[in-house]
Amino acid sequence: MNKITKKLLSMVSDMDDLPENSAFNIREDSSCAGRHSTEHVEIVGKTDVPGIDIRIKPNTKGESIYIPACITKSNVDDLVYNDFYVGENADVIIVAGCGVHTDSEESSQHNGIHRFFLEKGAKVLYLEKHVGIGKGTGKRFINPQTYMELAENSYMEMDTSQIKGVDSTKRTSKAKLEKGAKLVIKEKIMTHGEQFAETNFEVELNGEDSGADLMSRSVARDHSKQVFRSIINGNTNCMGHSQCDAIIMDTATISAIPELTANHIDAQLIHEAAIGKIAGEQITKLMTLGLNEEEAEAKIVEGFLK
Amino acid sequence: MLELKDISFSADGKKILNHINLKIDNNKFIVMTGPNGGGKSTLAKMIAGINIPTQGKILFDGEDITTMPIYQRAQKGVAFAFQQPVRFKGITVKDLIALSANQQINEKKMCGYLFDVGLCPKDYLKREVNTNLSGGEIKRIEIATVLARNAKLTIFDEPEAGIDLWSFNHLIAIFQKLREQQEGSILVISHQERILEIADEIIVLANGQISKHGPTQEILPELLHKERCKFCIRQEESI
Ligand SMILES: Nc1ncnc2c1ncn2[C@@H]1O[C@H](COP(=O)(O)OP(=O)(O)OP(=O)(O)O)[C@@H](O)[C@H]1O
Ligand SMILES: [Mg+2]
Numbered sequence: 422m423n424k425i426t427k428k429l430l431s432m433v434s435d436m437d438d439l440p441e442n443s444a445f446n447i448r449e450d451s452s453c454a455g456r457h458s459t460e461h462v463e464i465v466g467k468t469d470v471p472g473i474d475i476r477i478k479p480n481t482k483g484e485s486i487y488i489p490a491c492i493t494k495s496n497v498d499d500l501v502y503n504d505f506y507v508g509e510n511a512d513v514i515i516v517a518g519c520g521v522h523t524d525s526e527e528s529s530q531h532n533g534i535h536r537f538f539l540e541k542g543a544k545v546l547y548l549e550k551h552v553g554i555g556k557g558t559g560k561r562f563i564n565p566q567t568y569m570e571l572a573e574n575s576y577m578e579m580d581t582s583q584i585k586g587v588d589s590t591k592r593t594s595k596a597k598l599e600k601g602a603k604l605v606i607k608e609k610i611m612t613h614g615e616q617f618a619e620t621n622f623e624v625e626l627n628g629e630d631s632g633a634d635l636m637s638r639s640v641a642r643d644h645s646k647q648v649f650r651s652i653i654n655g656n657t658n659c660m661g662h663s664q665c666d667a668i669i670m671d672t673a674t675i676s677a678i679p680e681l682t683a684n685h686i687d688a689q690l691i692h693e694a695a696i697g698k699i700a701g702e703q704i705t706k707l708m709t710l711g712l713n714e715e716e717a718e719a720k721i722v723e724g725f726l727k
Numbered sequence: 728m729l730e731l732k733d734i735s736f737s738a739d740g741k742k743i744l745n746h747i748n749l750k751i752d753n754n755k756f757i758v759m760t761g762p763n764g765g766g767k768s769t770l771a772k773m774i775a776g777i778n779i780p781t782q783g784k785i786l787f788d789g790e791d792i793t794t795m796p797i798y799q800r801a802q803k804g805v806a807f808a809f810q811q812p813v814r815f816k817g818i819t820v821k822d823l824i825a826l827s828a829n830q831q832i833n834e835k836k837m838c839g840y841l842f843d844v845g846l847c848p849k850d851y852l853k854r855e856v857n858t859n860l861s862g863g864e865i866k867r868i869e870i871a872t873v874l875a876r877n878a879k880l881t882i883f884d885e886p887e888a889g890i891d892l893w894s895f896n897h898l899i900a901i902f903q904k905l906r907e908q909q910e911g912s913i914l915v916i917s918h919q920e921r922i923l924e925i926a927d928e929i930i931v932l933a934n935g936q937i938s939k940h941g942p943t944q945e946i947l948p949e950l951l952h953k954e955r956c957k958f959c960i961r962q963e964e965s966i
Binding site for chain 2: 638666700702703705706707708709710711712713714717720721723724725726727
């Protein structure tokens, strides 16, 4: 593993070293820089396309699985398919994350396609962090796609954030939920400069009492642009909620586009969107504590995205 | 410590403060009262730097701070508890107290400030200062954060508003404690007789002008007899 990978790893997965006793797969510039399976979690490389299959045995409890991907230089065009099969009643944490480092004027990109198949009663906390670093002017692209199939009474929470340095991102998250399944997505995004970030949520609530809660918090500064789209289809007795809460600064642009469709009398769907600049009184209050305007703004943004 | 010289303030073509002259000495506990809309909050915000006077001068420890930005006044020792506290998404009570203290502050000390305002630290330190807090809760948090400032001049704008009787008794105790160990001056805007009673001096502001200013023994009886029902309601009677 090279130094840049190490740095990216610590940024995306708070990992300074390879995790002992945990299953992991570290992807570095389109190849594998380390892999480890455990008794309950098996990771094997795919043979037809780049990527891995992660099989988590039923009833596996309390394991964390790390699958970070790092791109350490310009001119890498990475595409990867990772499939997670989560057995019945397993309860695990999956830490993904992607760091892209460019060192010249050439661009690099990572397109990660992650599919999750949760069996009955399975529970997954999926943590995903995206960062871009490096002095190169080459653009850094990260386009994650996440597909989730949640069987009866399964639960998945996806916490995703992109706080720094990614020039362009188009993130698509699609889910299908069966009876009693619950999906929670928490997204945090900050864009600056000329960056562009697009979020697309698409959820099918197919099973009775299924529920989805999609929350996005974002800050757009400078001349950056953000688009937030959330589609929820309520096809039975279900609950769907999507929320976009955004702070706009400078000359940025933010769009929030909900699309809720109720195909059943007992489908309850809600969308909330709030876009606005930082409230003047918040800055004033922090200034009365001794912070100057810039410090106050930074504190407010930091809290908002925490 | 603080001197207002011939201060006037207008907004939207309306004169809100009219030729105010006021001196606040070191180590005083002063209560300002007066009818709603009289200009008390406007004056307090002016001292904190949120409003800039259209006329006149403000001196703090002899230095002209009339146009000094809010944060610099704060750094010089002016603290201000808002009548309507501001809410934030994501910023916790702990974050806010730490910012107020402006130095490394241990958790025990933070808890102390919350205890003082009658909040159980364990329940509140990690809470976000957002719209989920009730009116009385946020008001007490506002007071706690301002206590953490340990400022030379601390201004409380109607600290009693919206808080329950039990916490009100606590508040009186806090003010009494502050008064005893005082190392600065305190200016409280209040309509409560029990707060007026513990003041060294009382200021009455009405129609943008100071109509009375003097020692409590002198002013309070006048207020109680002549203008009783106008703006001094006993806490006990008001609930
Ligand atoms: N920025 C402003 N623009 C216009 N009018 C204002 C502004 N700020 C305050 N006022 C008006 O000035 C008057 C004084 O307001 P202020 O809030 O200072 O009163 P107060 O004495 O604190 O009243 P209360 O006891 O109700 O808190 C009010 O009539 C108010 O509507
Ligand atoms: Mg007021």
